[in-house]
Amino acid sequence: ANEVDFGSTPVAPFIGITSGSDPAPLLRELRALSAATDPSRPTVLATCCEGGMFGDAEIPIVANEADLGGANRYFGWYYGKPSQLGSNIAALRAARPDQPLSITEYGAGGAVTIHTDDVMGGPVDARGRDQPEEYLSYFHEESWAILDARKDLWATWLWNAFDFATLVRKEGDAQDINTKGLVTYDRKVKKDAFFFYKANWNPAPTVHITGRRYVNRAYPVTHVRVYSNAPATELQLNGRTLGVRKDCPQKICIWENVQLDQGSNAVTAVGLFADGPVRDSVNWTLEAGSTRAFRIDSGALVAAQSGGGRFGSDAFFTGGTAGSVQPASGYGPPRPRKEVHGTADTMLISTYREGDFTYRLPVADGTYRVTLSFIEPAAAAGERQFDVIANGEKKLRSLDVAALAGAPMTMVTRDFKVKVTGGKLVLQFTPVKGQAIVSAIAVEAM
Template sequence: MIREIPYNENWMFTKNNEPAYAHERMKEGQFVSLPHTWNAEDGCSSDYYRGSCWYQNLLTVSPEDLTKQIYLEIGAAGNVGKIYVNGCLAEESRCGYAMFRANLTPYLKAGGNLISIMVDNTYDNEVLPLLADFTFYGGLYREVKLLMMEDLHFDVMDNGRDGVYFTQKKIGDRVFEWAVQGQVINELSPTTGNVRLLLRDHDGNVVSDSTSELEFEGVTPFELRGEIVDPILWHGVERPYLYTATITISAAGRIRDSRQIEIGFRTIEITTEQGLLLNGSPLKLNGVCRHQDFAGVGNAVTKSHMEQDIALIREVGANSIRLAHYQHDDYFYSLCDRHGLLVWAEIPFISVPSSKDPENQNAVEQLEKLVKQAFNHTSIYCWGVQNEITIAVETEYTHKTINKLVDLVNEWDPGRYTAQANINGVEDNSIINSYTDVVGYNLYYGWYYGDVQDLQKRFDSFHAANPDIPLILSEYGVDTNPKFHSYVPKVKDYTEEYQLMFHHNAIKAIHERPFVIGGYVWNMFDFGSANRKEGGETGRNLKGLVTFDRLTKKDAFYLYKAYWSKEPFVHLAGRRFVNRHQAQNDIMVLTNLQDVRVYVNNAFIARIQSDEAVKIVKNVLLSEGDNLVRVEGVDGRGSVCMDEMVLHRVYEPDESYIHVVEDQSKNVVNWFEKFDLSETEAVPLKDGYYSTFDTIEDLYSNEAAKAVFLKYFGHVTGNPFFEVTMNVMSIEKMAQLEFYKIVPELLIAMNKELNVIQKVEAETSDVQQ
């Protein structure tokens, strides 16, 4: 039988990258427990440490242990990991968010064995992600374990997790068919035996039983099938019922290996008329996105952290999660199974493809591990193959890679949907939108561009162009620092009040359109993003409904709870906007109760009876000094829900509530005004000469073309985004990004200067002619 042994303690760690540590004991270092990241403290700093670091442990093996097959399982190593056993390279991973294993057996000896693991989170153009709005933490940041197995066992080295793959589908009105397949590895001489599956319900009753007699020799594929009549269906958050499948290998009268898998029976259909149908019932996806990191520990989160996250997601009333932008810890997928949360799972094929590997083989590797390792999780309904991958460049290779990833998903797991998340700049009629079953758009109207109401217009224009393509709002949100407040919220003031307004508009836009399957709030929690400096904070993305430390629920959290949750509650918004310099104030109540009463200083002010989640008492007069505001609501059973806050009447605005923006007018906002852009008539572009359509890297290959670029864009060359994308980014692509603030006249002016500079290959061609 398999034994799983935790292997998380007494690891020696050092940032000193000494290759000799592959076979020599460390001369210096510190003891750490896993999970561990070396960026727990500096992960919110633009100069966070990225490099090669080493972990070491001593594994004592008895002669009896050497009769077993011993594997080391690494939960994840960010972003590259190499396992050495007594100086020999046993395994390597270039998928920084996936589990990987090493077969230690060939390298072990009786007694002490040196286990050395090199982990590296430096930039590598062939290891994804290359560029993203989150910190690339380094370390062995998930749990590690030893697997002690017999010579007859399930395949644990097929890039999967369980070595068995369970599927289910409805084949009749009351009947579901299940199937399980995989491979058995026999390390010794051929033998006969069987693979058996027992399916049990919550009470332990066997509801299905199937056995296959096999001859085990080398690698032996197997497949079992069965049926179950009238199963209790896994029905999301309302009823996340899971059966337990026990799959065993037996030979010579005893069990040699076994797996236990929690599995649910359910059907999912996605339509443009009714949205997503779960077991035939329409279900609007009330979703949130989640990054895996946590204040103080980075991405080295424990099961306790994950359980805390699930509790908050359940409290807000979400029924779905987009686990962005990479494979998450397997335990978190299990929590989603058990709590009924539908999951969009995805790989970090994000922002920028590899320029060194046009085939993007690393995307294929990460997709294979995601699909195979998370295959048995009932909660997953779709596999995401790309996120904003056209943000910097769009070439035939990008399209080929997306299609290749979709084809692979359909080969590995034809029972689930494929999905993608596009940047807003992807046109409604783009061919990219035909590649996946579901199309998501990350739309930030009212924050990075446009007005909040433009969201509704974009929904309608997309549906008009693609009436048969299911649409999901895959990201939307605004950065919010809960210490900032305003009576008149506006774009980029980072106030809780603007976040409320923004999200209220989005909730209505999604709800009013059946063809919008649902949406995913960006983000459930603030998260580490090392290169950010925004909203009064450094190194964090502040779009969360909850702060990075999970201690503060922003008012928008309760807005969603009012719309999504069935748990009765009342919440007074604006409780952190304590010092009020206006005498008359609107009191906003966020609640899922129909009947509420509002009191100020124990005096009854108003009763509101409505089904609206947002209830407002207008122009409430505050007295000088402290004012106690109380709201009471009565649920359907007569129980009273209550909330209180104190507002302080002052006579001058509290300046600490105002985000002070640095004056950028003299360098960035109108940087192009120093150039003569009066000649606005475009010229025909000649082949064989440089233009704004060439990549920055190509322009840099010619000194004259580089000089033209630096003349106009020298002020952005120190930007991390620019440095990572210059080998794939063109000036035309830069013009599509709000960050660079490029006007059309600038492109014309640059082309007039670039298109007279001949490319080297063109000159060579002329000579040959």
């Protein structure tokens, strides 16, 4: 059996499960039939929902209706965070310590034409379009780190090797396709995550630069990640060396804050193996308008299109949480978008970061104009006030977006100049009352 324990979760009505459905009697009948037909083979089933992922939904416990246990778990995709997988496995082991346990599915979607600058920039949309290829890699890196360390599982299966057809999905860059594969539906493109597993599982020399299909870069500074099982790996940019990384954890070599050149960027990784070097190369571009500018779509995992220049997804932040005034994707037909007044960039302004948070931008020394865009999602005038501090200087005091906008769902902008020395611009959003908030940040050289 597979996932017969949806119970009263929100998923149940969409797969034909009605309230009060009890799969146990049929499972017992099937188990008896299996034992009578071939007693040499153990029975096994995969569960979906035991362990509190769906809040207080009533879940039938069916794992004990088979000899072997299997669990399909999607922490960091349909619910929770990847780091929660370990505690869920531990709870399943504690509930049935004598039953062998496996992870029969774990995975996430990833579209090779959709990209992000920071996988933590905003929520992934498991039922919609925001499914960047980089998030798929992040999910598998985090999940495999947990699974690889465990010695109490009789098997694990990632879901899935290939994108596959389904009539109930409209997600990522596809229609009627589940995008959880490590390889695209047409079998032509191996996604970055494919090479993560190859570097970890296959002894063949492997060197692979990730983010290779994110060609037109939004920011002049980026982290470069390489999957390499070489003892040492060198990174080069336009022929100059950026250093060597040795014995990289999980075969993930990282060069942080790499400054890109205007125009073409030839990036080469060289794995230094005993039998000789193995190379991988990609070409990225940085348009002139992005060379000395940081335009950030705050709260967005995937940056929206804008008439005000090229924006990247939310990045360079610490603290705060991402949100949106638009309804989240879910089961069933998409919900209509809400209108944002005072701007043509509805989707850019719809997302936001709120709380007590800071942006640290690695900008070149010089004078910059900082333009901040805001929207008030819920608070009334007087309920949310905050300061904005740039490199220690308070530029905006007790900003009240709702009072300034004068109407709900209306964009407000403020700008100021700042002089940067030391190669860093620090923007602090500090609550005075309630939480600070910002929808978009544009830092442009003057």
